[in-house]
Amino acid sequence: MPQIAIRGLELRYRLEGPEGAPVVAFSNSLGATLEMWDAVLPMLAGRFRTLRYDTRGHGGSETRDRPTEIADLAGDLTGLLDALGIDRAHLVGLSLGGMTVQALASAEPERIPSVTLMATAAHLPSPQMWNERAATARSQGTGALADATLARWFTAAFAECAPEAMQIVRERFVTCDRTGYAVCCEAIGRMDLRPALSRIAAPTLVMAGRDDPSTPPAMAEEICAGIAQAELVVLPRAAHLLAIERADAVGSYLRAFLDRCKAAHA
Numbered sequence: 001m002p003q004i005a006i007r008g009l010e011l012r013y014r015l016e017g018p019e020g021a022p023v024v025a026f027s028n029s030l031g032a033t034l035e036m037w038d039a040v041l042p043m044l045a046g047r048f049r050t051l052r053y054d055t056r057g058h059g060g061s062e063t064r065d066r067p068t069e070i071a072d073l074a075g076d077l078t079g080l081l082d083a084l085g086i087d088r089a090h091l092v093g094l095s096l097g098g099m100t101v102q103a104l105a106s107a108e109p110e111r112i113p114s115v116t117l118m119a120t121a122a123h124l125p126s127p128q129m130w131n132e133r134a135a136t137a138r139s140q141g142t143g144a145l146a147d148a149t150l151a152r153w154f155t156a157a158f159a160e161c162a163p164e165a166m167q168i169v170r171e172r173f174v175t176c177d178r179t180g181y182a183v184c185c186e187a188i189g190r191m192d193l194r195p196a197l198s199r200i201a202a203p204t205l206v207m208a209g210r211d212d213p214s215t216p217p218a219m220a221e222e223i224c225a226g227i228a229q230a231e232l233v234v235l236p237r238a239a240h241l242l243a244i245e246r247a248d249a250v251g252s253y254l255r256a257f258l259d260r261c262k263a264a265h266a
Contacts, residue, residue, distance in 0.1 A: 006079040012060030017049035027097030033059035043251030057180015074103035094118040106196035114261040121219040122193040130189030134182035143174040197226025204230040209238030
């Protein structure tokens, strides 16, 4: 899978789909990789050109052990779009990816025709909790956080009926670079995107899992209240990693939303 140097870091990415089609760029969750979108992409096949990448410090992307903000992660995505010659892109992000997308969409609204935010927040206290999680990752690795994380990411029913999918997610999580994970935790702890929400001008789809303990529907409602053209979908039988647990529903809603946005810009 190709890599490209962006702002001094090598980022792993994957660009697929018909040339000339509208581009949809996906940003992954904390502790996940670009493969988290695998089950959603078939719903967009033939309609859109899709760009996925590993957030710095995740999967095959490099990181640096230095203070990092969500704006820096947004800058990575901006740099990737620029390097690939992509002037405009629909943005899709889940959890940390949704925070990255909020930051980019508010900073460069003119190049973003639509925004989709899944299982995310504009503010996620407390800094102490995120710093403690970062410290655990640095000292013990992400494996020490795996059980508690997966319990938040998926409902018990999904964990019981999809053990193979759970194992794949676990393997990717425990191999996440401990420094990359910690740096992103610290960035989340310092984040407050609430003042930026009003600068997101594009139509925005906000999706939340009804059973998500990490970013519950109330956080999605707060995002919607701050964005002029936002609509909310709350998925039943879903916790945090919606793109895996409810890939069918996520893909269906996302495709319908992107088709509407594409028609509006035709």
